[in-house]
Each structure stands twice: as structure tokens, then as C-alpha cells.
Amino acid sequence: MKPILLLSLRQLGSRWRLLLIIFLAVLPVALSALMSALASDDSDYAEEFTNVIIDAMIIAVIMPIVTMVLATTAFRHELDDSTLSYLILKPIPRSLIVLPKLLASIIVGGLFVVASSVIATLLGPEGSGQAVLAVGIAVFVGVVTYTTIFTWAGLISSHALGFALIYVFLWEALVSSLLEGVRYLSVRGYVLSIINGIDGDSFSTLDERVIEFPAAIVGVTFVTALFFWLTVRRLRRMDVP
Amino acid sequence: MTISAQSRESVATEPVIDVCGVSKWFGNLVAVNEVSLQVYPGITGLLGPNGAGKTTLLHMIAGLSGPSVGEVKLLGEPVRQNPMIYRRMGVMSEHEAVYGFYTGRQFVEFAAQLHGLTQTNTAVDRAIEAVGLSDVQGRPLRTYSRGMSQRMRLAATLVHDPEVLILDEPLNGTDPHQRIEFQDLMRRLAGEGRTILISSHILEEVEIIADRILLMVSGKLAASGNIRAIREKLDQRPYKVRILASNPRSLASALIQTDAVDSVTIDPDEAIIVLSRNVSALQRSVPYLARELEIRLLRMEPLDESLESVFSYVVER
Numbered sequence: 001m002k003p004i005l006l007l008s009l010r011q012l013g014s015r016w017r018l019l020l021i022i023f024l025a026v027l028p029v030a031l032s033a034l035m036s037a038l039a040s041d042d043s044d045y046a047e048e049f050t051n052v053i054i055d056a057m058i059i060a061v062i063m064p065i066v067t068m069v070l071a072t073t074a075f076r077h078e079l080d081d082s083t084l085s086y087l088i089l090k091p092i093p094r095s096l097i098v099l100p101k102l103l104a105s106i107i108v109g110g111l112f113v114v115a116s117s118v119i120a121t122l123l124g125p126e127g128s129g130q131a132v133l134a135v136g137i138a139v140f141v142g143v144v145t146y147t148t149i150f151t152w153a154g155l156i157s158s159h160a161l162g163f164a165l166i167y168v169f170l171w172e173a174l175v176s177s178l179l180e181g182v183r184y185l186s187v188r189g190y191v192l193s194i195i196n197g198i199d200g201d202s203f204s205t206l207d208e209r210v211i212e213f214p215a216a217i218v219g220v221t222f223v224t225a226l227f228f229w230l231t232v233r234r235l236r237r238m239d240v241p
Numbered sequence: 242m243t244i245s246a247q248s249r250e251s252v253a254t255e256p257v258i259d260v261c262g263v264s265k266w267f268g269n270l271v272a273v274n275e276v277s278l279q280v281y282p283g284i285t286g287l288l289g290p291n292g293a294g295k296t297t298l299l300h301m302i303a304g305l306s307g308p309s310v311g312e313v314k315l316l317g318e319p320v321r322q323n324p325m326i327y328r329r330m331g332v333m334s335e336h337e338a339v340y341g342f343y344t345g346r347q348f349v350e351f352a353a354q355l356h357g358l359t360q361t362n363t364a365v366d367r368a369i370e371a372v373g374l375s376d377v378q379g380r381p382l383r384t385y386s387r388g389m390s391q392r393m394r395l396a397a398t399l400v401h402d403p404e405v406l407i408l409d410e411p412l413n414g415t416d417p418h419q420r421i422e423f424q425d426l427m428r429r430l431a432g433e434g435r436t437i438l439i440s441s442h443i444l445e446e447v448e449i450i451a452d453r454i455l456l457m458v459s460g461k462l463a464a465s466g467n468i469r470a471i472r473e474k475l476d477q478r479p480y481k482v483r484i485l486a487s488n489p490r491s492l493a494s495a496l497i498q499t500d501a502v503d504s505v506t507i508d509p510d511e512a513i514i515v516l517s518r519n520v521s522a523l524q525r526s527v528p529y530l531a532r533e534l535e536i537r538l539l540r541m542e543p544l545d546e547s548l549e550s551v552f553s554y555v556v557e558r
Binding site for chain 1 (some may be wrong): 324325326
């Protein structure tokens with residue numbers, strides 16, 4: 001597994017991609033620092049911080065975009081360059097090809113997105129250890145789940161990035177915020193629910209937008225396991241160029 | 242690099258590669274059509290023009306794609322969805338892409354590690370030495386010439402010492418000297434009891450090293466067997482030759498009288514089109530007759546030396 005992990009980290013670490021991810025990761029930190037400096041006496045500060053920085057910026061936009069950029073290319077590189085056969089023609093279970101590919105995307109994406117969300121939370125109004133832990137764990141879980149979904153998408157379509165964008169902005173951002181039931185089938189809904197479940201006091205403003213904490217844990221586990229299985233199945237059955 | 246006596250014994254009695262009634266289609270396009278064949282130890286050449294279905298067939302034999310119908314077995318086991326078969330099998334695909342950021346040695350090491358080899362350094366040294374690239378193994382692959390890259394890919398294919406080798410157009414990009422070295426290496430590997438299946442669209446390339454030929458045309462297995470038998474069949478075909486001369490009608494009349502010529506026609510451009518089964522005799526006759534008749538020869542060229550015409554002829558028979 002280690003050789004494929006190291007290969008994948010090297011493939012994902014292109015300069016332009018890292019620059020984009022660093023730029024996206026710095027945005028919430030900078031905005032959080034700005035909000036903190038400008039609105040220290042504002043009574044709505046805590047609510048605005050949760051709504052704008054944590055939900056709208058990190059969870060709804062930056063986390064899916066960063067994981068999308070990384071995970072959709074995890075296998076797409078190999079398919080476009082016709083190098084996937086170097087992995088497929090080896091005596092290793094297909095799950096041990098998928099797993100390091102996922103891990104590489106999670107390591108690169110998780111590193112920046114989790115660090116960004118943790119620092120932004122520390123600079124915000126609810127910078128307690130519990131709040132930081134809640135955001136850090138939930139965002140990491142979100143990165144893992146999105147990575148499995150987008151890795152599968154990258155394996156089944158050469159237009160995965162386009163489909164992933166439509167999915168994130170239509171389903172996760174628009175439909176899930178309008179229809180309550182969709183939150184049970186939304187990664188964004190799971191992540192917000194985990195934050196709220198771990199630290200309900202600091203993030204009480206999310207109460208209206210979350211599902212039950214156990215349901216979120218079950219949902220996120222199910223979706224991650226489902227897309228991991230779908231990816232392995234696809235790799236077993238597909239015609240490799 | 243020798244395979245065990247037990248393995249040799251087991252593969253000698255039954256086909257190493259057994260393709261049974263295999264077809265593969267993509268939408269309406271039938272790429273491989275009801276092909277059945279067996280491959281035994283030694284070197285077998287899979288020959289056919291571009292687009293004949295060789296790569297699609299090799300992909301199915303290698304387990305990279307599944308047949309639409311039929312079955313492929315390698316060493317008695319199904320290949321598709323059976324990754325452990327790759328412990329005994331080495332495949333070099335036609336795609337020449339490599340991980341350009343790896344050095345040649347890192348690339349072969351990567352293959353060795355994925356094969357789970359314990360003595361990685363020894364295996365890598367041996368494979369790189371076999372392809373004669375020890376002196377450039379530390380250079381990144383992106384700096385390699387096409388021929389060098391092909392040979393390093395071959396080293397990665399050989400690193401786990403496989404019993405069965407499937408090589409798709411392995412000589413692409415290699416120079417004549419490298420081809421001779423490759424042929425020597427293949428003969429040595431085959432001499433050790435291995436089964437080697439090599440595809441090519443160049444007849445002469447395969448003819449030199451293969452014990453047996455599988456000839457594919459338009460997705461079908463057109464002929465198979467001993468190289469000499471197929472070659473003789475090819476030699477019986479009439480060649481078409483176009484001749485431009487200062488007085489084509491007089492030369493055509495003279496040519497039709499010779500034994501070397503099957504038929505003669507004159508096309509609208511006043512060129513003589515000759516069908517002949519004895520091209521060497523024709524080559525001697527034409528200048529002789531032209532001199533006798535005081536006709537100036539302007540041009541003489543074969544019209545159908547392409548493999549496609551050769552293969553078409555074999556199939557039509």
C-alpha cells in the first residue's frame with residue numbers, strides 16, 4: 001500500500017493545485033481574523049461566525065471544493081495517462097489500490113482544510129478546546145466522506161469535476177438547505193450535525209439545521225462505506241485502457 | 242531467471258493461455274469476433290495490421306478488460322478479477338506512458354514492491370541488467386528516449402520473474418541494435434521454459450523470433466501455426482506493380498508474353514499495372530524488355546506491399 005500512497009501523494013502535489021488549496025485554506029482564517037477584529041462588541045458575532053465562516057464558507061464551499069479537486073483526479077490521472085495498468089496488473093486486492101488513493105487525497109486535503117477550520121475557530125468567538133475539537137473532527141469526517149464520493153466519481157467519468165460541482169452546489173448547498181429531509185442524505189448536514197453533537201453549546205445556532213447526532217454518524221459511515229465499495233467494485237469490473 | 246521444473250511440467254501438457262470463443266464489442270463495433278486459440282511455452286507472435294483487434298485480445302488475455310462473450314484462462318485459472326494471477330504473469334501494454342518523475346530504477350522498484358518481492362534490490366538489478374540500462378537507471382524516465390523507456394518498461398515487466406509474458410508492440414521506438422538485443426533476451430527467456438506472447442504489426446519483426454504465429458485480421462483469427470507455412474502462403478500471393486514507361490502499350494504487350502506476369506492492364510494515366518507471382522523474375526524482365534524495345538523506363542513501384550493487403554489476401558483464401 002505504501003508505494004501507491006507515495007506515488008499518489010506525488011501525483012497530487014502539483015504546484016498549481018497546492019497553490020489553489022492554500023489560497024482556499026487561508027480565506028476563512030483571514031476572514032475570521034477580520035471578523036474578530038471588527039465585531040468584538042457585536043451580539044450577533046457568534047451566530048454570524050458560525051453561519052458565514054463555519055457553515056457557508058468552510059463546510060459548504062471550501063471543504064467540498066478542495067476534496068473535489070484532489071479526489072476526482074486520484075484515478076483520473078492514471079486513466080488519462082494510461083498508467084492505471086501499472087497498478088491493476090499487480091497481485092494486490094483492488095481495495096488496496098483504492099485505499100492509498102483515498103488516503104493520499106485525505107492527507108493532502110485534510111491537512112489544509114482541517115488546519116484552516118481549526119485556526120479559524122480558534123480565532124472566532126467560540127475558540128474553546130471543545131469547539132475546536134468539534135469543528136476539527138467534523139471537518140475531517142466530511143473530508144473523508146467527500147473524498148470517497150469524488151474518488152468514485154473520478155473513476156466513472158472524465159467529467160467528474162463538473163458533476164461534482166453540480167452535486168455540491170445544487171444538492172448540498174441549495175436543496176439540502178431548502179428541504180429538511182434531504183439533510184439525512186447530505187454530507188453537509190452530517191458535518192453540521194457532528195459539530196452540533198460534540199459541542200451543542202458553542203454551536204447552538206445550528207440547532208435548526210441539523211439531524212440527530214447518531215443519525216449523522218450512521219449516515220456518514222454508510223455513505224463512506226458505500227462509495228468505497230462502489231469504487232473497489234468499479235475498479236474490479238472496468239475495462240482498463 | 243528460471244521457472245521451476247514443476248511449473249514447466251504443468252504448462253507443457255495443457256495450454257498456458259486458453260482463449261475460448263471470445264468476442265468483444267464496443268457498441269456496434271465488433272473488435273474481436275469469436276476467437277479461440279491456445280498458447281504453449283515458447284514464443285508466439287500475434288500478428289495483424291493496425292485495427293485488427295490484437296490489443297483488444299491482449300487486454301482480455303491480460304485481464305485488463307472482460308470479454309463480451311467467451312472465456313480466457315491463463316495457467317488453468319480465469320484471468321479476469323483474479324489479481325493473484327499477476328504473480329505468474331508479466332504484461333507490457335502498448336501504452337508508452339510512464340511515471341516521468343520516477344527514475345528508471347525507482348520505476349522498476351515500484352513494480353517489484355507491488356509484486357511483494359522481498360529481495361527487491363537483487364531483482365531490480367537483474368531486470369535492469371537484462372535490458373541493458375544499468376548505466377542510466379538513475380535518470381528520470383522523462384529524460385529517456387522512446388526506446389530506452391520501452392526497455393525500462395520491459396525491465397519492470399520482468400522484475401518478478403514471471404512464467405508468462407504478454408508484450409504488446411514491445412519493439413516500438415527501438416533501434417535495430419536494441420531489436421537484436423531484445424530478440425536475444427526473448428529467446429533466452431523462452432529457452433528457460435517461459436511462455437511469451439508478442440504482438441506486432443510488422444511481419445518481419447515477429448518472423449525472426451516467434452516459433453508460432455497467430456494472424457489476426459478484422460477481429461478474427463485468420464491463420465495460426467508454423468511461421469514457414471504462413472510465409473509460404475503469403476509468398477503465393479500475386480503482387481501488383483505499377484510501371485511508368487515512354488511507350489506503355491508496347492511494353493505491356495511484351496510483358497504479357499513472359500512467365501513472370503499473370504496479367505497486365507493499362508490504367509487511365511497510361512501506367513502499366515502488372516500482377517505477378519514472381520516479382521524477382523519480373524524485376525529482371527522489365528529492364529531487359531525495355532532495352533530491347535528501346536523504351537525508356539520512368540518508374541516501377543509496388544502497389545500493395547502493405548501488410549493490410551497481405552493479410553487481406555490470406556483471409557480471402
